[in-house]
Amino acid sequence: MGKDAALKEADDEEDAKHEVLEATTSVQSSDLNSRGMATTKVSSSVASKSREELEKEEGNAHYKRGDYVAAIKSYTRCLGYSPQNAVVLSNRAMAYLKNREFANAEDDCTLALKADPTHIKSYSRRGTARNSLGKHRLALLDFHRAATLDPKSRQIQAQLQSTRELVRTAIKRSPKRTEFSIEVVGEPALDKGPTPEEKKENVKSLQQVQSSSDTKQKPAIQESVSDPLPTSKAATVESTAVKKKQSSGILPKLPKMVPVTSYEFNRVWKSLALRGDADQKSALLNLRAEYLRMMNPSTLHTVFKTGMESDVLCEIFHVLREVVLGATEVEKEDNQLALAFSSELTKIPRFNMTIMLLSASEKKDMAWVINHLEADGNIANLKKLYDLS
Structure with a gap:
């Protein structure tokens, strides 16, 4: 290879190196620019946050x-x-x-x-x-x-x-308010105590009573000892069962007067609480229905001036479902009674709060009654008030 050729080759190599260097510089520059742009974007993103x-x-x-x-x-x-x-x-x-x-x-x-x-x-x-x-x-x-x-x-x-x-x-x-009245008749006379003569008479009479009671108690003790004890537990169990059966057959009597206060209503209503066997429960349910029929539904908001307990509300609808609307063929009067109670109960103070206390399962009787009444008319408002919609 000649000198000129060698120089030319060297120049070509330098040119190639220079081109590579320029390319590298260009890449580095573009890389730096891209990084700078990214940094700028991040900083601008941070700056954009308020x-x-x-x-x-x-x-x-x-x-x-x-x-x-x-x-x-x-x-x-x-x-x-x-x-x-x-x-x-x-x-x-x-x-x-x-x-x-x-x-x-x-x-x-x-x-x-x-x-x-x-x-x-x-x-x-x-x-x-x-x-x-x-x-x-x-x-x-x-x-x-x-x-x-x-x-x-x-x-x-x-x-x-x-x-x-x-x-x-x-x-x-919370303490419950009890309605009662106090009548002041007059102050009682002061007790001055017995006189000495009265004391002597009292002592004599007391001795006579004690002696007479002693003579009466002796035969009683002898008789109690001579009474034979039950020979088996079966007799005791049988007598207990008879007593229970007799007591379970006794049902409360409804008052003749219509309740005018919540205290009067609750006193009678609780005396009719369901208990005993199926027959007695059925009888008590019918008594509760009869008690409701005694009332005028439009007076409910005056009877329950301070609201109604949630369990009483549920029990009323249970009676409406099982007795008032429980027949195979419900009479028109019973439908009207159930509708009247369902409507007037919503006017009792704090009714909305009482409804909020009830879960869906506790409102089953309400839902059944109101759905039954829906066949006779539009009761969308009632559903809303009872939170059933």
């Missing part, structure tokens, strides 16, 4: 770590940018619940529901807060509303049922 969103995310992170105080502070800063953010208010309420600040949790949920009346979590969390504060009736309203918005939630259904039990327990523990 301070409100950052505080919310920080609050969520604190909550997940169990630092509820820090979470409350972050949510509070977030609410400084958007005071009516229902989600953040509800999240702060949950942090308050975890920190056992139930009053603050209730307030936050109330604010959240003002901003968004359909926020299910706020109803559920406020119900939890109110139960912790002893406000079980208000909590029941919250869980009932949450269950209406989300009927498939098992957690809400469980909370609803447990709150029903809390309300029932509170009702049983």
Whole structure:
């Protein structure tokens, strides 16, 4: 190879190296540019997040770590940018619940529901807060509303049922008012005590009574010793069974007067509580039906001025189902009676709260009665009032 040829080859190699270097530089430059663009995108993404969103995310992170105080502070800063953010208010309420600040949790949920009346979590969390504060009736309203918005939630259904039990327990523990009157006739005369002469007469009469009682007790003791004991347990069992049979056959008598107060109604109603064998239960059911027929349904709201217990409401519908509407061919008057009771019971004070206390299984008799009445007319409003729709 000549010198010129060698130089030319070297020049070609240099040119090739230069081209490779330029290509590498170009690749590196483009790579750096792409990285720079990516970095710019990330930084711009971070920059695009508002301070409100950052505080919310920080609050969520604190909550997940169990630092509820820090979470409350972050949510509070977030609410400084958007005071009516229902989600953040509800999240702060949950942090308050975890920190056992139930009053603050209730307030936050109330604010959240003002901003968004359909926020299910706020109803559920406020119900939890109110139960912790002893406000079980208000909590029941919250869980009932949450269950209406989300009927498939098992957690809400469980909370609803447990709150029903809390309300029932509170009702049983609350003192019941008893209606009575006091008539002051006059002050009794002061007892000055017996005189000495009266004391002597009392002592003599006491001695006479003791001597006469001693003479009477002796033959009685002898007679009791001479009485033979039962020879077998069968005789005792038989006599007990006879007594039970005799007592079970005795049924209470209905009063002649129509009840004008809930106390009067409940006193008679409880005396007719179902007990005994099938025949006696049937007889008591018929007595309860007769007792209901004595009443004018339009007076129910005046008789039960302070409301009706949930178990009494269920028992009334059980009587309507089994007796009033239980015949194969129901008379028109019985249908009208059942419809009148079903309608007028809804006018009793705190009826809505009483219905909320009942589970679906406890409302079976109500559903049956109202569905039966549906054949005679439009009762869509009744279904709604009894929460059966």
